[in-house]
Amino acid sequence: MRAKRATKLLIEPPSSATGDIAFNLIIFFLVCASVQPESGREQSIPRSQEQEAEREEKHIEVQIRRNVALINGVVVRSDQFARRMERLLKDKKRNAERVVVVKSDKQVEYQHWIRITEMIETAGGIITIQMEEVREVLVN
Amino acid sequence: MKIQRKTARADIPSLCMGDIAFNLLIFFVILARAQDESHLQWQPAHASDVQNTGHSKVSVLIDKDEKVYLNGQPVGIMQLASRIEAILLDSPQGERTVLLKVHRESKAIIFEPVIEAVSEAGGSLFHIVEKQNES
Numbered sequence: 179m180r181a182k183r184a185t186k187l188l189i190e191p192p193s194s195a196t197g198d199i200a201f202n203l204i205i206f207f208l209v210c211a212s213v214q215p216e217s218g219r220e221q222s223i224p225r226s227q228e229q230e231a232e233r234e235e236k237h238i239e240v241q242i243r244r245n246v247a248l249i250n251g252v253v254v255r256s257d258q259f260a261r262r263m264e265r266l267l268k269d270k271k272r273n274a275e276r277v278v279v280v281k282s283d284k285q286v287e288y289q290h291w292i293r294i295t296e297m298i299e300t301a302g303g304i305i306t307i308q309m310e311e312v313r314e315v316l317v318n
Numbered sequence: 319m320k321i322q323r324k325t326a327r328a329d330i331p332s333l334c335m336g337d338i339a340f341n342l343l344i345f346f347v348i349l350a351r352a353q354d355e356s357h358l359q360w361q362p363a364h365a366s367d368v369q370n371t372g373h374s375k376v377s378v379l380i381d382k383d384e385k386v387y388l389n390g391q392p393v394g395i396m397q398l399a400s401r402i403e404a405i406l407l408d409s410p411q412g413e414r415t416v417l418l419k420v421h422r423e424s425k426a427i428i429f430e431p432v433i434e435a436v437s438e439a440g441g442s443l444f445h446i447v448e449k450q451n452e453s
Binding site for chain 2: 205282287288
């Protein structure tokens with residue numbers, strides 16, 4: 179005959195501790211979420227007054243359309259854009275000469291815009307956004 | 319003979335402490351969520367070269383519906399520059415970062431005036447984008 183073991187081991191975790199466990203789990207995930215860094219790209223855009231002062235210079239002009247980009251009025255394929263921009267900015271040493279005026283169509287998507295402006299900045303250009311002026315006229 | 323009154327014990331059961339703390343935490347988490355941007359829907363654009371951002375007091379978001387939010391609160395484009403200026407006040411150059419979170423399909427007619435407003439307020443623009451996979 180087999181002898182039965184006298185002692186029974188406790189196999190259930192104590193239910194009183196579940197609240198504390200949940201509390202510590204939440205603290206852990208909150209801390210994890212709050213320290214998660216965001217990634218991105220810095221962009222320096224000159225303030226309006228500075229742009230006015232530099233308007234006299236002849237700047238490179240980039241037009242961004244829905245699917246293409248133009249440099250000084252000429253359509254440039256996206257795979258050649260960076261190289262063309264580098265070539266144009268190569269001999270320009272002063273900041274005022276490196277200003278690239280960016281004009282975008284109203285329907286240009288942000289994804290396309292960020293890709294083009296990234297290439298301009300990587301080539302050493304300083305971006306200036308040119309927008310259509312909206313003027314309100316009050317009629318009495 | 320004086321009959322002694324029975325004294326009842328009024329201790330808070332220590333067993334409930336964990337649950338009380340848990341519920342308090344849930345309450346504060348929900349309160350905090352109402353103030354941040356995690357409830358707003360947007361998808362970041364992709365870029366090949368990205369850096370990690372530091373601390374910033376100002377965050378401007380354009381969501382899927384092309385609505386503009388300043389630190390999680392809806393704002394009109396006309397008031398954006400003055401509101402950013404009010405938050406940045408006299409912050410020194412390194413602390414004037416403005417995080418710009420734009421939904422990747424937003425149109426230039428919406429995001430360009432926002433960029434202009436940040437520039438007008440003297441903020442240092444930081445586009446929040448995702449690193450593009452090389453594959």
